[in-house]
Amino acid sequence: MKRILVIDDDEISLAIVKKVLSETGFEVETFSSSAEAWEHYEPEHYDLILSDYFMPEINGDELLKKVRKNDDVTPFVFLTSNTDVKIAIELVKSGADDHIVKPIVAEELVFRVNKNLKERENLRMIEEAEKEKALLDLEHQKLVNWRTLYASKDITQTEQMIALLSRTINQSGGFLWLELLKSDLQELDDKSFRISKDLVDMIVSSAEGQKSIFDYITFISQLDDLVMHPQEYDIARFVKEMNGLLKTEVGKIAPKYSRKIIISTPSQHLPSGKVSVDPDYFPKILRELLINAVKFSPEDSRILTTFELNTTEKGNNLDFTIRNAPKEISVKAPDGSPIRGIPYDYSELVFDLFYTIESFPVYLEEEEWSDGTGLYVARKLLRSQNCWIKAANGIDYTGSSPESFVRFTITLPFTLT
Known part of the structure; x- marks a missing residue:
């Protein structure tokens, strides 16, 4: 049901308009004072506004200006006893949609109200069509851009x-x-x-x-x-084996590169479930990410690894994360506290390396896949095993001072048994 706001200081005129429009099927709200109507007014709350032109306190044209500052959509129609065409033109110029000359004739009132509502609806449909066209053009351009x-x-x-x-x-x-x-x-x-x-x-x-x-x-x-040969592993056994693998690698890497690497055990109880990975390639991927974490951090950094369970609407996942927690550098925060950080060029470049085989400026002999291709290969191999990998950098504010970090997270879907 369309909602009409009617404002007129003439009580008889107000009653007639309300009766005619209510009987036609409109929901009508009336005020005899424009000031009172403005106090209750909400933008786009009404489908049409009918207002007398000459009123005390706030005149009709002043009320129109107030409405148009907040709402240029709702049709605004004046009720006026003045038959001067020049005034009618000025009203339309000021933002009114129409005017009805008193005394009010029921048929004309209903006709004008329906006409203005229909015009507004047509305009809305045109605007929606234009928006839809703009969205289609944008989607087309996106498609062209993605192809390019x-x-x-x-x-x-x-x-x-x-x-x-x-x-x-x-x-x-x-x-x-x-x-x-x-x-x-x-x-x-x-x-x-x-x-x-x-x-x-x-x-x-x-x-x-x-x-x-x-x-x-x-x-x-x-x-x-490349054909993968995934095998099913019990989650608890899989996590235990991967933790053991990482501890072995840490024993080789940490002393050589002056990194403190912390292998965390899962904080949650591991459910009974199965995870499927290629037994040859997945350990190589973990090892590669670990050595890349070393490569993306300065000496004396801390490197943390965690296994966590993650449940989403799409299913159950096991997330394995390697992240840096670098040493303090000389930069100070506004409050004077030291900021921990990873070299800017490293944290920016890490994202490109997932989609490139370009050389990285630092090469470590422990890398499984040489010449800066490790992250690119890891992403491809994980995708072949129905797993995926995410990278992020940001600031960790949980400690005594802000820490920037680079983080790799492998997500492995698992099934409950």
């Missing part, structure tokens, strides 16, 4: 693959051996050839290095087609 983005990523990764291939081949001696072979090769009388042992050793070494490079490039390029 992924196309550019493919191109970028191809370029990075070529650069990686070229760089690593050069690092392994390139094709220097070819020039040396041409200059050192000696043809004997029996049409056989002589070559020095040093050159043979160099060719073999270079070929072995280049073969390993080509094998790795092939591995990277075929990650999406």
